[in-house]
Amino acid sequence: MQIGSRKAATAGITLLGLLASGSVLAQAAPGERPRSSLGLAVVAQKSPYAGYDTDVLPVPVINYEGRKFHFRGGSIGYTLFDNEKTEVSLLAQPHVMRFKRKDTDDLQLRQLDNRNLSAMAGAAVRHTAPWGVLQGNVLAEVSGHGGGIAADAKYAYPIPTGKVVLIPGVGVNYASSALNDYYFGISAEEAQRSGLARYRAGSGVAPYMDVTALMPLGAHWTATASLRRTLLSSAVKDSPMTRGDHMDTALLALTYGF
Template sequence: MIIKKNFLIAAALFASSSAMAGEFSLGAGAVFNESPYKGYNKNTTAVPLISYEGNSFYIRQATGGWILWKDNKNEISLTASWMPLHFDPDDNDDARMKRLDERKASAFLGGAYYRHERWGSLKVAVSGDVMDESGGLVGEVSYFHPVRMARLTLIPSAGVFYSDASYNDYYYGVSGSESRRSGLNQYSAGDGWSPYVGLTARYQLTQSLFLTASAVYSVLPADVKNSPMIDRDDSFALLTGVSWRF
């Protein structure tokens, strides 16, 4: 299931709510997101919820990782991620946006480093488009801190996403031929940084059944929000779901 139109969802939702070592959970949820693209209404999409933590491999929602080195405080891994940002002109309600080219989702390969302390955890990650849809590079620096209570775990997080000019221009740029067809101004996007804050809540109903809600709010980079394809300055996504721990 592709989550359309919001590039933060796969990267941030559930990113900090991984399972304990040796734990596997599977479930289903729904994502509500406000697309930054013109011509899209607020929408809800069904998504699978997958989490697994092993000694040498993990799955954290849309990212799989192969652990190269790990101790009590540090983790270094190679990562493979599905970046779901996708623009389909046939799904758009704006007459000019309908005349633009399609932008496809893509797979990214890269690496991630985690540092865990009593005051929280730091994450640094970078990856590149291996399907050459955008040919772009993205990165993240973030902080999260689980707060565990009896049955409830809260995980506030904050960070910044980076996307290079190739990535931004593919998803938000307007070529000369597109401009002539659509009437939108021609536009070339540069790189940019997008700060975000998030909160994940995980509630244990039974020994194996969990309810989860996760919300992320971000501010779009200047080179994104200045695109004629975009009609807002920020982005919001909310995921709710239920999962079963095996």
């Protein structure tokens, strides 16, 4: 287990997004605006890349909710429409995956090229109803890493249980072939250097399940715990760069809302 490694920053962005989403869902009553918050989280994630350890990382939590602009767990949004039940916004955020060859213990993967974080931009929608919350986004890669499209759709249902709000959710993430190939494909040159088989990744769909628990600690403080399991798509599982068929992520956080 490694503490504070740079590659774990992707885990921080992933679960801070879940943390921000959970805070918004827990305050999803009509007419009530989400609160801005500051705090600290500890995130743990097991990367799908072979030879990567489970990483544990302290990450600052910064969520800002303005009239038009918002910053939620690493994503920046501009609200186009909001009638208290439905919000439509423009969105920019990083694609939470990267590969650094020096961070793997696998000797063959050490011969491959690095894969960096990608910038994504697109649109997002969230609809709140008595039966739960639906949210989704469609994003395009805009940082010159081969292009590609990512989309995400999720359903969640906040359940008050005394002082704790439980928010179970299920969702699905889509990544196009261009995006998957950048992160999990192996070129002919890399295959020759490493001895791994050449691999061109196709598009893929990855379902996930998560649960978030929020416990208010007075008027301003909130403790949060989140768990997520993502089932890797066949395009990712079949890559010589990966091991296993799922990815788990966990988070503990303490935030101050205002």
